[in-house]
Structures are given as C-alpha cells and as structure tokens.
Amino acid sequence: MSEQTIALVTGANKGIGYAIAAGLGALGWRVGVGARDEQRCKDAVAKLRAAGTDAFAVPLDVTDDASVTAAAQLIDERAGRLDVLVNNAGIAGGWPENPSTIDLDTVRRLLETNVIGVIRVTNALLPLLRHSAHPRIVNQSSHVASLTLQTTPDVDLGGISAAYAPTKTYLNALTIQYAKELTDTPILINNACPGYVATDLNAFAGTQTPAQGAAIAIQLATLPDDGPTGQLFDDNGVVPW
Numbered sequence: 456m457s458e459q460t461i462a463l464v465t466g467a468n469k470g471i472g473y474a475i476a477a478g479l480g481a482l483g484w485r486v487g488v489g490a491r492d493e494q495r496c497k498d499a500v501a502k503l504r505a506a507g508t509d510a511f512a513v514p515l516d517v518t519d520d521a522s523v524t525a526a527a528q529l530i531d532e533r534a535g536r537l538d539v540l541v542n543n544a545g546i547a548g549g550w551p552e553n554p555s556t557i558d559l560d561t562v563r564r565l566l567e568t569n570v571i572g573v574i575r576v577t578n579a580l581l582p583l584l585r586h587s588a589h590p591r592i593v594n595q596s597s598h599v600a601s602l603t604l605q606t607t608p609d610v611d612l613g614g615i616s617a618a619y620a621p622t623k624t625y626l627n628a629l630t631i632q633y634a635k636e637l638t639d640t641p642i643l644i645n646n647a648c649p650g651y652v653a654t655d656l657n658a659f660a661g662t663q664t665p666a667q668g669a670a671i672a673i674q675l676a677t678l679p680d681d682g683p684t685g686q687l688f689d690d691n692g693v694v695p696w
Contacts, residue, residue, distance in 0.1 A: 459483065461537055462676065518575075540591070546565060546569065562618045589641065594630050648688065
C-alpha cells in the first residue's frame with residue numbers, strides 16, 4: 456500500500472490483543488488500540504509507542520452501542536478509512552461448565568461480548584473498511600469452536616464448555632455468513648485459532664506466549680488480495696468447522 460495501513464484491534468490493552476497490535480505495528484502500520492478501560496488503554500498505547508509502534512487509543516466497549524459508534528467516528532476523523540479490523544475482544548465463563556447447570560446470565564454475558572459485540576463492531580466499521588483498497592477482518596475464534604474437533608474421539612479440548620465454546624462456534628457460523636454477503640467486495644474475513652495461550656482468560660495456564668498466539672491473526676490481517684475468505688485457521692493451516 457502506498458499509504459500507511461490503518462488497523463483496529465479490539466481488546467488490545469493486554470494478552471493476545473496487545474501482541475497483535477505490536478506485531479502489526481512492527482510492520483509499520485498505524486494501530487488503534489481498542490479497550491474499554493481508559494487507563495489501561497492509555498498505558499498500552501504508551502508502551503506500544505515506546506517500542507516504536509504508531510499506536511493511538513480507541514476507547515471501546517464492544518457491548519455498548521454508543522461506545523462503538525464513537526470509536527468508529529474517531530477512526531473516521533483520524534484516518535477516513537480502516538484497512539484491517541481484528542475482533543479480538545472476548546470473555547470466558549467457568550471451565551469446565553456443564554450445560555445442565557450453567558447460569559443463564561453467564562450465557563447471555565458471553566454472547567453479548569463474543570458474538571453480538573463482534574456484529575456491533577463489524578457493522579459500525581464496515582463503511583470505513585469499504586473505503587480501503589485491501590480491507591481485512593479477522594475474528595478471534597478457538598479450536599474449541601470446531602464441532603469436528605469437539606466430536607473427534609481422543610481430542611482433548613479441556614472438558615465441557617457450555618458457554619464459551621458455543622459462542623465461538625456461533626462466531627464461526629457468523630463469519631461464514633459475512634463472507635457470503637461480502638463475496639463481491641474486496642473484504643476478506645476469516646477466523647483465527649491462537650492456540651492455548653497463557654493469558655488471564657485461562658488464569659495463565661496456557662502453553663504458548665501471546666506473541667505466538669498472535670501470529671495467525673497477523674497472518675490473516677496481511678493476506679494478499681487473492682487470499683482465502685470465510686475460513687478458520689491456525690498456525691498449521693485450515694481448521695475444520
């Protein structure tokens with residue numbers, strides 16, 4: 456691209472989101488750091504800028520209409536377009552969690568962030584993505600979202616997950632529908648499986664670093680114009696639905 460690439464990463468003040476922002480910044484991109492906590496957002500931007508990333512703060516609560524609208528307006532004012540959207544923000548419930556005993560408020564809370572939040576942010580930013588010559592959307596999914604892996608004998612995905620895993624499966628299905636709608640546009644949309652990464656989402660029990668987990672999202676954010684769309688990937692390639 457002749458102009459500096461503009462990206463927005465939601466949930467970018469820590470963990471995998473921060474690592475994605477840092478990785479995109481290392482490419483010379485300008486990166487919006489989306490985060491709902493204002494101070495943590497500012498701290499992350501300061502840290503990224505100190506490391507050489509052209510980062511700017513985007514106060515953003517994916518569960519709040521007004522916050523998302525304001526974030527879109529901010530990016531419009533700053534750049535007039537958006538080249539890459541990484542829907543990374545997400546929350547987890549308890550684990551393991553049986554469907555027969557799960558609290559319904561937990562299900563609603565996870566759906567609001569992990570699914571509805573992605574729709575809310577994506578739809579608010581689509582007009583700016585349409586102004587880009589090479590627009591990309593990356594949604595943060597998980598191996599636990601794969602119905603194929605969930606039903607394959609001897610595949611260990613960490614036990615029963617009645618809320619988190621289904622929200623990511625829903626996200627996979629949603630991405631397919633976006634890909635269908637955007638077929639005749641240059642927008643490529645794919646889902647990423649970061650792997651078992653040590654973050655506060657799993658009480659830092661993961662076996663990979665945030666930088667390792669960020670690699671596939673960065674790869675999908677930088678796909679060529681003839682790259683794939685509407686698929687699920689990890690570091691090894693396509694993951695079955």
